[in-house]
Amino acid sequence: MSQDTHKVSLQLRSLVRGSGELELSLVELPVPEPGPDEVLVRIEAAPLNPSDLGLLFGAADMTTARSAGTDARPVVTAKIPDGLMRAMAARVDVSMPVGNEGAGIVIAAGASAEAQALLGRTVAAFGGAMYSQHRCVKAAQCLPLPPGTTAAEGASCFVNPLTALGMVETMRLEGHSALVHTAAASNLGQMLNRLCLEDGIGLVNVVRSAGQAELLRSQGAKHVCISTAPSFTQDLTDAIAATGATIAFDAVGGGRLAGQLLACMEAALTRSGGEYQRYGSTTHKQVYIYGALDTGPTELKRNFGAAWGIGGWLLPGFLQRVGPETTQRLQLRVLAGLKTTFASRYTKVVSLAEALSLEEIAVYGRRSTGAKYLVNPNKGGVA
């Protein structure tokens, strides 16, 4: 073991109590020992993705958050509304580590050749519990970063890049040739825009504000529609007609947006007029909901003919669908574009303790902003 390992290692935990309370805290664990085919990674960068916030906050109302403990060991509690406790049943009293992906340095390795080969390398990994100072990972699960790549640059190798690539792959697999993306000014949205520009794929970006539209246009986006504009329906129909998009990926989930996407696709398809078709266009129109920026109910007016579908879309399900060969091809593409197409930007780097300050939670917890945080569990040295 390297001298860089310590007896105690911090890990961020999220706990739902049967009393209806969420508790976030840091626990002290022994530094884990890697098994034969494992490596020990000192995590130096792990993004706070929207998908992490779901596990971190559960169904808690974070406007009720209070802080106790010390600056170094904060304990945040928040109330979970009664009606939402049922969905939390399976995680009551289970203290859960958080953090889907991250990157760091391999500071110890098991006996296997595969593990030993990674000693000293900066690697990215996917698999939970990344808001930890130390994390044992199977060597086979590590993605060694190209020389000259920092942990911060490699922290978001999986979730956003594979999601953007997965959307484009799904579009192709299901026979569509252009796509619509909502919440398009997000880190993921900007990445998808770069990817579509690179591959010459028609993309309609739906955003909420003129500022977000300007941001995307400054990055070369051709079709940007502002959902709060009075002309939104017309703008969206025009952009869909121009690109031929018949599939959309929606991060909002609740409200009327998903239905509007289908209705505008239908309007674009039937715009040319012609004979009355009582069941509308026979071209299949698809919306995949992959997020829940609006956790309210989805409302569908069903004013979009009969050839439509809406469904859930998640990265793990997609990767399972396409299999390991395609997954590997996509990962190699991510590595090749890690500093360009698939680069992530962060507004702030925080330590584990800082990630649990009410001030920071109020910023990164506002899921609909462009604020994106990176956690460095070893910021300021090891506890």
Add this chain to the structure above:
Amino acid sequence: MSQDTHKVSLQLRSLVRGSGELELSLVELPVPEPGPDEVLVRIEAAPLNPSDLGLLFGAADMTTARSAGTDARPVVTAKIPDGLMRAMAARVDVSMPVGNEGAGIVIAAGASAEAQALLGRTVAAFGGAMYSQHRCVKAAQCLPLPPGTTAAEGASCFVNPLTALGMVETMRLEGHSALVHTAAASNLGQMLNRLCLEDGIGLVNVVRSAGQAELLRSQGAKHVCISTAPSFTQDLTDAIAATGATIAFDAVGGGRLAGQLLACMEAALTRSGGEYQRYGSTTHKQVYIYGALDTGPTELKRNFGAAWGIGGWLLPGFLQRVGPETTQRLQLRVLAGLKTTFASRYTKVVSLAEALSLEEIAVYGRRSTGAKYLVNPNKGGVA
């Protein structure tokens, strides 16, 4: 040509005027002459299916219906709400014949051997304009009924039987092993129940009233859930758990039912407890909406994990998906069971003029009742 053809033939028409008015009337047309590969059918039976009502009434509010004209040539008008005229744009001022399917006697035939072979036969046909005293149809489109089968017995050979078979085929094609059906006391629902009993397929019947539940149980249905009962969610979850149903066909469309079906499937799948899965069960749950008994918006709470889909389902799209060989196989099965599994029952037989009486419209137009009408365009002799 047979002496049974006449110079004038009545046809029911539905017309949407730009002024926002629906007009239903009977038009007098010359009896059509069959082309070489066509036959002339004297239509004696054509059902008023829910799918016909959509074309017949359009978006009109039938509570505003008024009648003019004579008993023999009634003219019914009704108001179309302003907000719904947009969806009617493509049919404004286009006088449309109605009636998806029907049966009758071939009274004249074109020169081709295929057409000639049908002379004098009782045939069923699918293809619109069946609320007509005479209808020319391609010989290849006719389904000659087995000897001893009346036109009334063969009038509903296509829509309901192929829809019931199509649901079961779709279930199998998409990897499910049992299904849920809503509005299950309908003619179609009773047929699906008979089909599932015959094939040993688990079926959960969702109905609105205890009377409807009793009706289905008296026909051997094992799982019947009453959507208005306080215990509905529990009953539905139990029935879904018992059958393993992960696909549903929903005729209601609007409201919360489609989402409830998914939520109860998810509850049945995760009922056994076990480890907390943040995105719910990974088993795909599907609802197909094939009707619109409730034309209001569909509301989805999305409390059913991430592996779900909702979409439109229509018979023509299904038949196109499976192709002509499967379609023919299904049609042969329908013919074999026309007096048993695939028999339809009607509450009344009406003439074309009677179909346009306000009293009858008030009965068969109430789409959610069990009342099913058969139109005999030649009832009481030819005009």
